[in-house]
Structure formats: structure tokens, C-alpha cells
Amino acid sequence: MIPREIVLLGSTGSIGTQAIDIIRRNPDRFRVVAIGAGGGNVDLLARQALELGVDAVGVARASVAQDLQLAFYAEAQRRGWATGGFRLPKILAGPDAMTELAEWPCDMVLNGVVGSLGLAPTLAALRAGRTLALANKESLVAGGPLVRAAAKPGQIVPVDSEHSALAQALRGGTRDEVRRLVLTASGGAFRGRTREQLVGVTPQEALAHPTWDMGPVVTINSATLVNKGLEVIEAHELFGVPYSAIQVMVHPQSVIHSLVEFTDGSTLAQCSPPDMRLPIALALGWPDRVPDAAPAVDWTTAHTWELRPLDEEAFPAVALAKAAGEAGRCRPAIYNAANEECVAAFTAGDLPFLGIVETLERTLAEAPDFAEPGTVDDVLAAETWARAHARALIASGADRRGA
Template sequence: MGGMNSLAHPQSRFTPVVRDPQGPRELVILGSTGSIGTQAVDVVLRNPDRFEVVALSAAGGRVELLAEQAVALGVRAVAVADPAAVGPLRAALAAKAGGAPLPEVLAGPDAATELAASECHSVLNGITGSIGLAPTLAALRAGRVLVLANKESLIVGGPLVKAVAKPGQIVPVDSEHAALFQALAGGTRAEVRKLVVTASGGPFRTRTREQLAGVTPTEALAHPTWAMGPVVTINSATLVNKGLEVIEAHLLYDVPFDRIEVVVHPQSVVHSMVEFTDGSTLAQASPPDMRMPIALGLGWPDRVPDAAPGCDWTKAATWEFFPLDDVAFPAVELAREVGTLGGTAPAVFNAANEECVDAFLKGVLPFTGIVDTVAKVVAEHGTPAAGTSLTVEDVLQAEHWARARARELAAG
């Protein structure tokens, strides 16, 4: 587990030069109107002496919220992926600005990537899906600290990201990887025996595979502990999200797949653990509130006081841990196989899953059909393009094929 290959480790800190190190840290927030983005804005607004947001990006579907954020934060630039949103966005900005200067508006599929490379200290990539890969690469190449909530960009472009990221340049925002990030500070790389990634188990953790067949989208969208977007919420119900996190942990911390375990923890208070070679296990615990890992990422190596409420040790509490049922939830084992294959296989896995989730939400696929169909697409993909020769075009072509094939299979 060579430290030089570890993209995110608290013992390897990379901090770009900031023009005014005594002033607020300049940030770019990508995906600002999503779940991660809105909570990041909340953290910033409560800590104006620590952070200054210079630019925001969003898909373009919530222009009123985006304009409200832009005006409240006083940003210099706003980007939307959908060019049709420019007119409504400009109107919303003008209505909310009260005569104050309006930010520059960028539009199009490359707008977020342009912002990711702009002048700032850190870029929070809160975009959902593999479309976050280009901004991730742009931020890293520009020397920014990448505060990574967009796990898909690392998963589908693993070798590409590892080729450009400096040790410690990525600070993860997923609650599980933020927990591992903190627990790893308790020992050296050579002392790490295994990573233990916790999973809430989603709303169906006690059901058998047979009982999962009739699950409806409404049921699957009702997560017991976390409030997330629809794709991530469905991924949590199928445990595809946990499979993606296993691949992410392997790439971030350079730990082999056979030393990354998943355990079901319904209370979502222990966010993950690191077991060391002497038998000691360090766990990071906090109530399920994404503002804590977001603030940790934005402020690292410093912590942001009162980022989120801590555990109340004056009250009795029970924390439970259960082994994962791989028969009912085969997504994690499938992700291990995909991660071991490497190359374009993770991109195929992720893209096929996004299409299958969409098919499930539309009533085309049954709940168990999501992972079953993804497995078929992965199997048909065969031996992937791998190694250092992997290119962005390889990833895009693999994703295009996987999406098309997943739609065909879902349609029956």
C-alpha cells in the first residue's frame, strides 16, 4: 500500500498557493442546487470568515434556487449545463440582485469544467454521475484541492484521475470516505490491515431477494436515515452505492479489494472504520448529517467548529452491525469484480446502473432487475480496455455502449 499511490491520505497534504492565505478560502461549488451543493452553501453561509464562493454550477433545472445562491454568496460566475436555462437564470439573477452587479453566466456541457479550472483554492465537485469526470480532471490539472463528492468520476476514470492527482490532493466528502480519511490518521500506511465500510442497508435491509421483487419506486425512495437525490437514494436501496464506495476506497487509499469489507449499520452513526495490524479498530462516529464531511473537506486540514451536531452522550443509544446479505444484495460483490477488472469495466457498471435506475423509476424494470441487468451488461462487455493506455474517449465509448445495451435489456 504505497503512500505515493494514495490519492487521499491525511499524512499527505497538498495545498495550492492562495493569493491571500489570511483571507477566506476561495471555493468553486459544482452541482450547487443538489443535495450536497445546498448543504455546502449552508456551511459557507454560516462561516463567511472562512470561505468565499467565487463560482457556482448546476444543471439548470432549478434556476430560482441557483440565482438565490449566487446573490447570497456574491459569486463572480454561474454556470448551467443547459443553455436553455440562461434566459430564466439571468432574469432570476436580476430580480434577486436588487441592482447589484450580476455574475458572469456560462452555459453548455463544458461550463462546469471551465469553472473547475478557474482561480480558487478548492473545488467541491457535487455533480451527480459520470459527467463529473471532466471537471474532476480539470480541477486536478489546475492544481486545485478537489473536495470530491462525485464518486462516479473517480470510479469511471480511476487510472486517469490517479495519473494527474498529487498525493493528498483529493479530500473525499462521502461520509464513509471522510470517516476512513480521519481514521487513517491513527496509524501508518503499513499498519492498516483492512478498511470496514459501513452501510445503512437502505429501507430493505431485512428483506430476502424474493421479498424485493415487488418493491415500488416510492418505497425505494424512502431512505430511513439520509436525504439524497433520487439516483443516489435508489443506489442506496440496491447497495450499488456501497459497491461504488468499495471501488472508490480502493482507488483513494490503495487498499486491495480483499481487505475492504462492508458491514450493515442501520443507525448510520459509525460512518466507517479502519482495522490496524495490532487488532485495534478506529471508528469515526457522528449523527447522519452531510454537513460534517462537507465542512471537513472544505476546511481541511482544519476543522470547522459546529459544522453539524455531535453525538449526544447523555442519552442511551444502541448501535447495531450486521453482515451483508450478498444473495439479496449482489451489487457489492459485482462491484468488487468490476473494480478488479479495472479499465472501462467500472464505467460500464456505473453507466448501465444509471440507465437501469431510470428504467425502474419509470416502471420498466423491477427492483431486482436493476442489478441483474447491470450484471448482464458487465458480462457482455468482456475484457475491458485497461492500464495506463485508458483514455477519456475509451471511457465515453464504453459508457455509450453500456447505456444503449442497458436500455435494450430493460425494454425486454
């Protein structure tokens, strides 16, 4: 078997480090040829590069290029390698580094970059003809029309657990046989609460996720259900299913990752313990599975799994995301960017919890009539407007109705 050559973007983050764990355990199947990251942890980046023997390393922050080079020498010394006794990878530095790596000769690009910085590498990988394992939400949420125009059928493989589950279940029928996609949501820290019970909740409470260990922004997005709204937009863009045929159910156990309902009345679900190594491994090996990527459900014990309808009065973020997606014209990008500002304000104590989605709603309602994006700059311009407008609303106290 010839190993599949991988370019790994966002190698020092959660997705990247778990991908490396899978690759490390399957050297006959995968070889990493290049890695890239923002530059906040050059020591880890250097360790990864020398362990994997990559040809190139990229950092988005040009100012840390020299620090990275010094980290290479320090790591080589730690390993007992003589000066000049190892090959130094090519270093790419600056805002275009991830895009350059996305075009590096390889079989697959795994895009685990966080934020809108991931859109340009996504487009570069697609245009270079690479298979794209996509973990960067913003590529599809903010740049959906651009990605659709660049991607060939089957070129994108989803990494998110929900979309990986849908991709697996969709193998059970043809596109014409699909009636509905059902994404499951853990419900976040406040599942089961009414809108009245969400008044005055604190950032510390919002960060206490009952199932997943995620970063602060994603964890708060889970508490507001904004994260699920973003995933609904992603599902529409990935699978071409209309928003009216995409539903969200609350599933506290986080074992059923999503379901597909077919026209004959049957429903297929993908189930596994909450472990991101499984969807990452499936994306790397797609369409083949990687044996023992993660532990399976223990079928020797009893299980009780719940599925509940989403309370859209308490958690209106999903309905708001659907409306933004249906409206198009950069509304999904505005939704995402404004939310990031609101989460930062909530974390800092400048916005109440309910004010997050209220500010999103006002920002979308007051947005100018942007055109459908034709370039990355169009997306970034809409995001810049959204951030400024959300900050202005927060500063004015106009959305403190949730206090």
C-alpha cells in the same frame, strides 16, 4: 485569517446548498468565488450568486443563459437594488462551463456535480493544481485511472460520509499499518430481507429509506446496495487499498460511518449523527475542522449500535462491484451506467427489483474487452455501450427472472 476561496460546482443540489449553509456561517474562513449548476433552477442560482458575491456563474445548459441573466435582474429588484447598482457576475454557459469553472483561480473546487458530467471538471481542477473536495462518485468510479494519473498525493479530499470517515480514521496510523477498511451501510429500505422476500417489491417501497433523505436514484441504489458497491470502488481508488481488504457491514443506525482496522488488531471508527454538513465542512476546511458544523452524538443518553455482516446472497451488488473494479478496463463505468438505466426501468415499472442487479451482471458479462481508459471519451464510449446494452436486455425481457 485569509478566507479560503472556493469554486462550488453543483451549487443548487443537496451538497451545494448544504455547503453554502456552512460557508454562510463561516465568512471568515471561506469565500465562494464561482458557482455552477446544470441550469434546472436558475432562480436559486441567481439568489446564490448575488448573496455570495461571486465572480462567475456557470450553467451546463446553454439554452438557459438568458433566463439566468433575467433571474439576476429579478433577484436584484427583489432585494431593492437599483438597476446598474450591482455587479453582474460573468456567465459561462454550455457543456464546458463546469470545466472552465474548475480551472477558475481559487484554493479549492468542491465538485458536487451529479453523473459523469463531473469527470471532466474533476480532471480540470486537478490539472490546475486545485485542492479537490470530491462529492462526484462518477469521477472515481468511471474515471478512476484518469483521476489517479492527474492527482498529486493529498490533492483529493472526500466528501461522502463514508470516505470522509475513512480519511479521518486513517490519521490514526501509517499506510503500512492498515489491514482493512470497513464501510458501513444503512441496508436501505429492505435490510434484513432474504432474496425471496425481495420478489415483487415496488419502487414506492424501495424509496422509503429509513435513515437518509436522498434523491430517488441514490435511494434505490441504497436498497439494492449498488450504492455501497460504488463506494467500495471509490475507497479503493482514494486510498489504494486492495478490494480484498475492503469490507461492508450493515449498520442500521447510520452513526458509525466507517472503520479502519490496523495490523495490531485495533480498529478506529468515526461516529456522528447522520448529517452531511459534517463531512462537507471537514472537506472545505481540510485538514482543519470547522467548529459546530453539525450536532454531535448526545452522550447523555443510552445508545445501541448494531453491526451485521452483509447478506451477499440477497444483495450481490457489492461483490459484483468488487469484481468489476478488479477487472478494470472500464468495467466500473459499465457497472455505474448500466445501473442508471436499470433504476430508471425499475422506477417506470419495466424491470423488477431483483432484475436490476441481474441486468448489471449480464451487462458486465457480455461487455466487449475495453482497454483501460486513457481519455474522458473512452469512459463515455464504454458508458454509451453499457446503457444501450442494458436497455436492450430490459426491452427483451431477458432479465425478468426476479419477477
